[in-house]
Amino acid sequence: MRIIADLFLLVGAAFCLLGAIGLLRMPDVYNRIQAGTKAVTLGALAFLIGVALLMPGWWPKLAVIAGFILLTNPIGSSTIARAIHLAGVDAWRKTDTPTREGDA
Amino acid sequence: MSKSASSVVPLTIRLLVVGLLFLLWIAMVGRFDAREWLVGLVLCLLVAAAAGDHLRVFAGVRLHPGAPLHFLRWFAYFLVALLKANLDMARRVLTPSLPLNPAFVEVRTSLESPLGKLALANSITLTPGTLAVDIHDDRLLVHWVDASPGTDLEAATARIAAGFERHLLGFLK
Structure with a gap:
């Protein structure tokens, strides 16, 4: 049990790290939001599962936290994305690729 | 409404x-x-x-005996999508060349209630490569990272939304 819990904690931390790397590496706001939201949501969930395995008595509260994360994380991201979209920022385009067919 | x-x-x-x-x-x-x-x-x-x-x-919310079952099916579908989304994003982030081809696409939905649209938008945001940006009436504006030249954008995005919609319509209007 202890090992499985640790594994979940590790996976959660790994996804949060990936989210952070994504934030740094992505070229524009929309892609950063994409990387940030998905990775951190799953990372947090994995973390909560890990904690639930370590502390079985806490699981109802952890489930509530998970529910709120699942509900509010995407809303926050979409709201930021919408504000940026309304401010007139367009989707990022790769400009340094020499061959590109059917560019719409 | x-x-x-x-x-x-x-x-x-x-x-x-x-x-x-x-x-x-x-x-x-x-x-x-x-x-x-x-x-x-x-x-x-x-x-x-x-x-x-x-x-x-x-x-x-649609209140009928089958609703909780539909909710559970949507949730299972959603968890799988979230997992896939993360593996996909991890691959993109870690590939040195950053394989991205972002574009905006519009998705039509047959969910009519604000709650239904919210659930769909949230689902889309946590699906592989997509981010719900705005909602106008029955159209969702979606930012999609994998719009490689040549793919049929409308069809591909409609498929993403349809998967969730099928389950969501079971318990939301």
Whole structure:
């Protein structure tokens, strides 16, 4: 049990790290939001599962936290994305690729 | 949903909200305690009463015996999508060349209630490569990272939305 819990904690931390790397590496706001939201949501969930395995008595509260994360994380991201979209920022385009067919 | 349609929230919806709030309360208390639960029930009723017509949002829930099953199926589908989304994003982030081809696409939805659209937008945001940006009537504006030249954007995005919609329509309007 202890090992499985640790594994979940590790996976959660790994996804949060990936989210952070994504934030740094992505070229524009929309892609950063994409990387940030998905990775951190799953990372947090994995973390909560890990904690639930370590502390079985806490699981109802952890489930509530998970529910709120699942509900509010995407809303926050979409709201930021919408504000940026309304401010007139367009989707990022790769400009340094020499061959590109059917560019719409 | 038009404002004139009904400002009165059906009793079943009110009870549903009270039930949900009470479940939350019980989860936070974490153990059986008659006094705490009683206080919680009174508070839940008060909150539901104070919220009044704002509870209209919850009128988007379809109340029928099969609804919980549809909810569970949507949730399972959603978890798989979230997992795939993360593996996909991990691959993109870690590939040195950053394989991205972002574009905006519009998706039509047959979900009509605000709650239904919210659930769909949230689902889309946590699906591989997509981010819900804006909602106008029955159209969702979606930012998609994998719009490689040559792919049929409309068809591909419609497929993403359709998967969720099929399950969501089982318990949301």
